[in-house]
Amino acid sequence: MKAGSKIAVVIPCYKVKKHIVGVIEAIGQEVERIYVIDDCCPEDSGDYVNTHCTDPRVHILRHVVNQGVGGAVMTGYQAAISDQMDIIVKIDGDGQMDPRLLLNFVTPILQREADYTKGNRFFNLENIRTIPRTRLFGNAILSFMTKISSGYWGLFDPVNGYTAIHRDIARQLPFDKISRRYFFETDMLFRLNTLRAVVMDVPMSAKYADEISNLKVSKVIGDFLFKHMRNFVKRIFYNYYLRDMSVASLELPLGIIFTLFGTIYGGVHWLKGFESNIPAPAGTVMFSAMPVIVGIQFILAFISYDIASVPDKVQYIRYSPTSKTDRGSL
Template sequence: MKAVYIVIPAYDEEKLIGQVVQDVAKEGFTSIIVVDDGSSDTTSQAAQSAGAIVIRHRINRGKGAATRTGIEAAVQLGADIVVTMDGDGQHSPKDIHAVIQPIMENKYEVVLGSRQISKGAMPSHKIVHNKIANTITLLYSGIRVQDSQSGFRAYSRHACTLLDTTSDSYEYESEIIRLIAAHKLSYVEAPISTLYTDYSTSKLHKQDIS
């Protein structure tokens, strides 16, 4: 059985991170790494109490940096597959099974979770924003994908060792796609469900204007 590690970057997520960790564990995935990206609240304590391995950045370095830290730690701990997902509750842990399956079957090295494939999974204003980002990513990488900004992804161990990212912020997702092309990694998109609450939407708005 391949070792699956779940990496969750988190910044000031004390309200939901504990529940997210518990929900992931309920799906049978207990190797969970939360990277607290310099939170000013009790994100670390909440994640640790819920059973996660916690790595803490002393300062807020950005989602890309936090994700990279988590992936590197997972590989060092022996992960065969690494799944990344957000810590604000918008991703369903039930979808982990679907995003790892193509890698478990040795069909692909990277699986990109896509909200665009799942009808109704993304608010209309996010669809417009995402289409613009998809076009920029296409020009940047040469790869056309339906959801270039999704943080819900799965990687084989081999892919993790090749994706030598440098982006620290939200451009990280697009950089990954460029590196998939550069290293000629096999990839596929998989539909994921997304729960947009007032809480997660407010955080997304902050990301859009930052």
């Protein structure tokens, strides 16, 4: 770790009174400040920490109204940025995330390999056995949707909340637009892609004991699907038409047009042939099949280009913990 680097930890607190003090006690001395955000917790987590924790690094921030995990993290980010912290790590307060892994998330950022790191519980196949099957299945679906909407095709486990971010990237985030609730982690990836930030998965294991997850995948799949589609459209517009244009900017619309034309044209003539019991002429079949084939090829070419365009250049210019003029390049 580079000398003089300032690391902060943000811990959103909502119904985690039983675990929060243990989480704080497990955080190593490499961390300079710990922000505990009492998100209008019905268990008064902030007061509980204030009473039972004597760690001088702890700063308690309180929300009068519950803002969700995203709102709590944004509050922590803004406090850390204001205090000139260099790396901001987010850890949940329910005891599922091992604070001893913190440097695994921080090191790639300090070594200029990433702007943002996140956990991946699926990297080690042996650890997958400890994950409940419903979470495993739900995560697989959410991961695929996130790859499409965020543009980070190599990432997995998108709802993993163990993350770290460089200050120069965090302060460029649109805090008022990022999702405040359970879509927070995946919406963050979409926002990071618009900043062209480098994101890296960090292998980790998760602990499942007596904690109760507030996220029910079966109840959020529909809402997540809509938001992923919205983010996908935004990302394509920002990256391929507003910010820049390339061959891929033509491939996607042409692919959609050709595919839809061939499908509709062929479908109409198939219905006519079915009703009249007269097979469609070979020319009609070819005239409907060719646009579909060409359209699919255009779409596949676009996807290939999109996968190859995953951000791979760290965005902050240099790492200088003491500099007040250190800015990102965006």
